[in-house]
Amino acid sequence: xxxxxxxxxxxxxxxxxxxxxxxxxxxxxxxxxxxxxxxxxxxxxxxxxxxxxxxxxxxxxxxxxxxxxxxxxxxxxxxxxxxxxxxxxxxxxxxxxxxxxxxxxxxxxxxxxxxxxxxxxxxxxxxxxxxxxxxxxxxxxxxxxxxxxxxxxxxxxxxxxxxxxxxxxxxxxxxxxxxxxxxxxxxxxxxxxxxxxxxxxxxxxxxxxxxxxxxxxxxxxxxxxxxxxxxxxxxxxxxxxxxxxxxxxxxxxxxxxxxxxxxxxxxxxxxxxxxxxxxxxxxxxxxxxxxxxxxxxxxxxxxxxxxxxxxxxxxxxxxxxxxxxxxxxxxxxxxxxxxxxxxxxxxxxxxxxxxxxxxxxxxxxxxxxxxxxxxxxxxxxxxxxxxxxxxxxxxxxxxxxxxxxxxxxxxxxxxxxxxx
Ligand code: NAD
Numbered sequence: 001x002x003x004x005x006x007x008x009x010x011x012x013x014x015x016x017x018x019x020x021x022x023x024x025x026x027x028x029x030x031x032x033x034x035x036x037x038x039x040x041x042x043x044x045x046x047x048x049x050x051x052x053x054x055x056x057x058x059x060x061x062x063x064x065x066x067x068x069x070x071x072x073x074x075x076x077x078x079x080x081x082x083x084x085x086x087x088x089x090x091x092x093x094x095x096x097x098x099x100x101x102x103x104x105x106x107x108x109x110x111x112x113x114x115x116x117x118x119x120x121x122x123x124x125x126x127x128x129x130x131x132x133x134x135x136x137x138x139x140x141x142x143x144x145x146x147x148x149x150x151x152x153x154x155x156x157x158x159x160x161x162x163x164x165x166x167x168x169x170x171x172x173x174x175x176x177x178x179x180x181x182x183x184x185x186x187x188x189x190x191x192x193x194x195x196x197x198x199x200x201x202x203x204x205x206x207x208x209x210x211x212x213x214x215x216x217x218x219x220x221x222x223x224x225x226x227x228x229x230x231x232x233x234x235x236x237x238x239x240x241x242x243x244x245x246x247x248x249x250x251x252x253x254x255x256x257x258x259x260x261x262x263x264x265x266x267x268x269x270x271x272x273x274x275x276x277x278x279x280x281x282x283x284x285x286x287x288x289x290x291x292x293x294x295x296x297x298x299x300x301x302x303x304x305x306x307x308x309x310x311x312x313x314x315x316x317x318x319x320x321x322x323x324x325x326x327x328x329x330x331x332x333x334x335x336x337x338x339x340x341x342x343x344x345x346x347x348x349x350x351x352x353x354x355x356x357x358x359x360x361x362x363x364x365x366x367x368x369x370x371x372x373x374x375x376x377x378x379x380x381x382x383x384x385x386x387x388x389x390x391x392x393x394x395x396x397x398x399x400x401x402x403x404x405x406x407x408x409x410x411x412x413x414x415x416x417x418x419x420x
Contacts, residue, residue: 074417087113096190101113198371204379230345289312291312311330353374373396
């Protein structure tokens with residue numbers, strides 16, 4: 001399809017998502033338990049914006065003419081890779097699905113998308129929307145099923161040229177194996193994080209920092225890949241700052257994700273909740289202190305809710321400081337010097353996101369350079385838009401979603417070398 005045609009279809013998909021944003025969001029919330037206030041923006045709102053961004057981008061990314069000798073012409077084509085396999089998780093299915101789908105379709109590929117088994121509904125509806133918007137039959141295929149069956153079959157397929165994935169590191173490792181065992185398809189992984197949020201005593205507004213840090217870990221019950229799950233606080237303000245974070249966290253209302261008054265919805269599953277509680281009890285057994293929460297919230301509905309939880313005195317080697325919980329559990333560690341903050345910040349296998357709170361411009365820039373992460377927030381936590389890439393370093397993955405850079409994954413370079 002010519003770029004102008006693709007642009008029209010992608011804009012139409014965005015129009016249709018916006019037209020039924022609430023219904024799509026409710027469908028997703030019933031699957032995964034994310035609080036609806038957030039899901040409306042993060043799921044339907046973000047997905048529509050992503051389709052629009054790549055609709056506008058698709059005819060601004062094209063080939064090049066190389067600076068060769070005058071008797072030859074070196075053309076660099078950017079061709080669609082062919083068939084893209086996309087495997088996505090349950091925490092933000094529509095948003096993350098759109099991050100893969102929109103640039104892949106914009107670049108002229110076909111896609112086979114596999115949603116998570118606990119959150120397929122909004123992506124199945126998105127497939128209908130794409131058909132209604134005029135996407136030709138077969139260009140997008142959504143296949144549901146368990147990861148070890150449907151996901152494995154997709155990842156082993158000899159007909160898939162590129163595999164893009166968001167999910168856990170354990171699954172990411174398997175996908176690399178599947179690629180090696182099949183056709184060496186390129187594999188791009190967006191994995192987990194254990195992101196440090198570093199608060200210096202000279203932060204411009206400690207209360208704003210505390211409130212933002214609380215939301216940076218507790219929104220969507222901590223089931224956010226970039227969650228600021230490790231709070232590193234300069235010792236001189238440690239007790240005051242932790243008290244402020246606890247104050248804001250305690251005010252968050254946890255409950256029915258479809259209730260507009262809920263600040264935080266449900267934990268995704270009983271398994272996830274049991275894992276969260278296990279992390280807390282292990283941390284206490286290792287010598288850390290439970291400063292807030294730590295319990296399941298029992299409600300009449302029997303839903304899986306958990307209190308926002310803060311654990312202080314977490315040493316960098318504790319399990320809670322090293323492994324991703326993917327739940328509403330904040331690990332707090334004090335530091336005294338910039339160098340110590342950097343060492344602790346970089347002391348995990350992950351490198352997805354980070355935060356730095358300081359009024360010093362030089363210190364902020366030094367921290368941006370020193371912390372190994374795909375994104376470093378300064379005097380804020382969370383938030384970005386389609387213009388900037390999202391992805392990790394170290395064991396948080398490779399390749400990026402969002403921005404024009406995301407399109408590189410879905411395009412092959414081909415050289416034409418022409419004797420004149
Ligand atoms: P998961 O790895 O268990 O599942 C993700 C997807 O992979 C699901 O669709 C699942 O069915 C599929 N899958 C599972 N086993 C498979 C196999 N053997 N072969 C092929 N596919 C398989 O992860 P999850 O629990 O759904 O998601 C949580 C994880 O995702 C967390 O680690 C989180 O940090 C990460 N995450 C990362 C980002 C990011 O942008 N970096 C965003 C959101 C979530």
